[in-house]
Amino acid sequence: MKTQNETLVQGTGTALRGDNVDTDRIYPARFMKRLTFEGIEEFAFYDERRAAADRGEKHPMEGAGASVFLFVNRNFGCGSSREHAPQSLYRSGVRVIVGESFADIFKGNAVNAGILCLTADHDSVAACQDAADQGAVFTLDCAGTGLTAPSLAVRVEGDPVLTAKFASGALDPVSEGVAALGLVKRQSERIPYLSW
Amino acid sequence: MGKTLYDKVIDLHAVEEVSAGRVRLFVGLHLVHEATSAPAFAMLKERGLVPAHPDRTFAVTDHVIPTDGKPWSDPVGQAMEESLRANSLGAGIRYAGPGSEESGVVHVIGPELGLTQPGMTVACGDSHTSTHGAFGAVAFGVGTTQVAEILASQTVVVPRLPVRQVRLEGRLPRGVYAKDVILHVIHEMGAKAGAGWAYEFSGSAVEQMSMEERMTLCNMAVEAGARYGYVNPDKKTIAYIKGRRYAPQNKEWDKAVAFWESIRSDSDAVFGDVVQFNVSNMEPAVTWGILPEHAVPVTGAVPADEGLEEARAYMGFQAGAPVRGTVINTAFIGSCTNGRISDFEEAAKILKGRRVAPGVRTLAVPGSERVLKQIRERGLDKVFADAGFELRKPGCSMCLAMNNDKLTGTETAASSSNRNFKGRQGSPTGRTLLMSPAMVAAAAVAGRVVDVRGYLEGGNNENAE
Numbered sequence: 185m186k187t188q189n190e191t192l193v194q195g196t197g198t199a200l201r202g203d204n205v206d207t208d209r210i211y212p213a214r215f216m217k218r219l220t221f222e223g224i225e226e227f228a229f230y231d232e233r234r235a236a237a238d239r240g241e242k243h244p245m246e247g248a249g250a251s252v253f254l255f256v257n258r259n260f261g262c263g264s265s266r267e268h269a270p271q272s273l274y275r276s277g278v279r280v281i282v283g284e285s286f287a288d289i290f291k292g293n294a295v296n297a298g299i300l301c302l303t304a305d306h307d308s309v310a311a312c313q314d315a316a317d318q319g320a321v322f323t324l325d326c327a328g329t330g331l332t333a334p335s336l337a338v339r340v341e342g343d344p345v346l347t348a349k350f351a352s353g354a355l356d357p358v359s360e361g362v363a364a365l366g367l368v369k370r371q372s373e374r375i376p377y378l379s380w
Numbered sequence: 381m382g383k384t385l386y387d388k389v390i391d392l393h394a395v396e397e398v399s400a401g402r403v404r405l406f407v408g409l410h411l412v413h414e415a416t417s418a419p420a421f422a423m424l425k426e427r428g429l430v431p432a433h434p435d436r437t438f439a440v441t442d443h444v445i446p447t448d449g450k451p452w453s454d455p456v457g458q459a460m461e462e463s464l465r466a467n468s469l470g471a472g473i474r475y476a477g478p479g480s481e482e483s484g485v486v487h488v489i490g491p492e493l494g495l496t497q498p499g500m501t502v503a504c505g506d507s508h509t510s511t512h513g514a515f516g517a518v519a520f521g522v523g524t525t526q527v528a529e530i531l532a533s534q535t536v537v538v539p540r541l542p543v544r545q546v547r548l549e550g551r552l553p554r555g556v557y558a559k560d561v562i563l564h565v566i567h568e569m570g571a572k573a574g575a576g577w578a579y580e581f582s583g584s585a586v587e588q589m590s591m592e593e594r595m596t597l598c599n600m601a602v603e604a605g606a607r608y609g610y611v612n613p614d615k616k617t618i619a620y621i622k623g624r625r626y627a628p629q630n631k632e633w634d635k636a637v638a639f640w641e642s643i644r645s646d647s648d649a650v651f652g653d654v655v656q657f658n659v660s661n662m663e664p665a666v667t668w669g670i671l672p673e674h675a676v677p678v679t680g681a682v683p684a685d686e687g688l689e690e691a692r693a694y695m696g697f698q699a700g701a702p703v704r705g706t707v708i709n710t711a712f713i714g715s716c717t718n719g720r721i722s723d724f725e726e727a728a729k730i731l732k733g734r735r736v737a738p739g740v741r742t743l744a745v746p747g748s749e750r751v752l753k754q755i756r757e758r759g760l761d762k763v764f765a766d767a768g769f770e771l772r773k774p775g776c777s778m779c780l781a782m783n784n785d786k787l788t789g790t791e792t793a794a795s796s797s798n799r800n801f802k803g804r805q806g807s808p809t810g811r812t813l814l815m816s817p818a819m820v821a822a823a824a825v826a827g828r829v830v831d832v833r834g835y836l837e838g839g840n841n842e843n844a845e
Contacts, residue, residue: 259572267523293523361533
């Protein structure tokens with residue numbers, strides 16, 4: 185994804201319009217019947233894609249494999265804590281989601297799944313969605329605050345620490361947790377109920 | 381300056397501040413279930429790690445479990461149960477196997493067993509972990525990688541949030557329950573209002589609620605956008621926990637009570653925001669749409685707003701249609717929202733002396749083996765059987781239909797669960813109407829959505845239509 189020193193991510197995008205896109209739509213529960221995340225990209229927006237095909241339409245996520253950006257509206261990812269939701273998007277090629285707002289649990293899971301969630305205002309998102317429909321190539325700068333495409337420049341916001349982690353590829357909560365085990369022991373000695 | 385319960389519990393459990401506004405929290409109780417944990421255990425195995433604190437962990441299979449009392453007919457579900465069993469036993473983690481007396485829906489058994497206690501941090505790979513906040517715990521849902529993080533280190537990194545106090549004042553009218561209150565709150569505030577907040581539910585109405593009602597309230601905080609929802613512990617909380625299997629005892633009991641009383645929000649605590657609702661005039665609620673905020677009073681109608689076309693079309697409603705009279709084919713009482721003994725008691729009051737309408741498929745799914753036992757001990761099983769309402773074995777069941785309990789086609793369910801998203805109950809075109817267990821019981825009898833207040837003792841059914 186890093187093609188030049190000044191870019192963090194570059195590529196085409198997918199416009200997914202509408203507020204409150206919930207985790208059951210992103211990843212229906214019946215596909216959680218498995219023991220690993222292998223192959224789960226097949227099920228991202230499964231029912232929505234089938235419903236669109238039945239209407240003779242093409243869902244935006246159908247064959248969106250090459251697109252690294254996803255442009256969404258408000259409260260994206262509301263609902264379940266299923267990490268299958270951002271994982272299936274990551275495995276479909278998504279690396280950055282730019283939206284008006286995200287649900288808290290989804291946003292936390294996305295970074296662990298390798299996806300950066302950034303926010304932008306409604307008009308900026310709409311402009312990106314239109315440009316994405318035209319096949320524009322988007323460039324996100326290293327700071328993760330400026331998104332550009334031909335004839336388009338929008339400001340995006342994120343947590344600088346998470347953006348830095350995303351940039352360096354250093355997303356390893358398990359190892360970081362293990363590294364903190366000494367501190368954990370010290371803190372746990374101050375928690376009363378642990379000694380009951 | 382005084383502190384909120386949330387602040388006190390975060391301060392106590394914060395191992396380190398990893399970056400501005402993000403803390404590594406010790407997890408006092410880690411609940412594990414089969415739908416989100418297998419890849420987490422695999423992540424540990426790959427790195428040669430073992431769980432750091434099996435003693436602070438408890439596991440159960442609930443999402444995929446059959447509720448028909450028959451042996452497994454689902455090889456993948458069975459493999460998930462076996463995987464969790466093997467992983468738990470291999471690590472010394474307590475595991476309540478299917479049918480065992482401690483088993484059931486994870487957010488029902490935690491409190492039942494006295495595992496959930498005030499002042500704890502509680503995490504689980506399930507968004508409705510907020511339920512445990514009813515005990516004055518800081519309880520939250522996490523994803524699979526976070527489950528691995530917690531297994532490996534007994535900690536998880538989360539943002540520290542401001543607290544919004546949601547004051548519920550007044551007295552609940554007859555036929556109006558905690559479920560109706562929270563649906564009303566979600567409707568008024570919107571499904572995303574709680575994003576970035578922890579919710580404290582307080583006020584006279586909350587004080588009057590039982591622990592099970594408080595659990596219903598906190599369970600659905602996440603549907604209001606709030607990952608955390610809690611109630612300050614009080615005498616009811618302490619009385620509920622006393623004597624439960626994993627509750628402190630003897631000298632430790634007294635120390636525990638003192639600790640629990642100390643973590644209540646201070647009277648001079650400062651909240652980031654305060655909102656207030658009066659419950660005294662609330663009505664039974666029904667969701668008509670595809671988001672929990674799409675709720676109306678049972679006497680109300682499907683709104684005509686632009687922007688709701690997709691929801692109306694999916695649910696087959698015309699703008700302005702009254703929700704009363706909506707035909708249902710399925711009635712489901714259960715879930716971590718409303719699968720406890722008081723929920724079945726309320727439903728039984730409505731079913732007593734009545735029969736389920738022809739053509740309505742019914743599922744009464746207890747939240748745990750213990751709840752099922754209580755149902756039988758109180759003779760509620762006979763009330764359900766006499767009414768033709770099918771009592772089943774415990775599990776998450778039709779809340780999200782990961783087992784065989786599913787809708788077919790555009791079947792419409794009256795459901796005591798927590799989400800009405802498109803396709804939620806197992807059919808991509810299935811329709812879910814959320815309501816209280818009493819309302820589900822009344823709908824089952826009528827074969828359509830009715831006002832439960834007409835079915836209460838002293839009411840006659842005609843008033844309900």
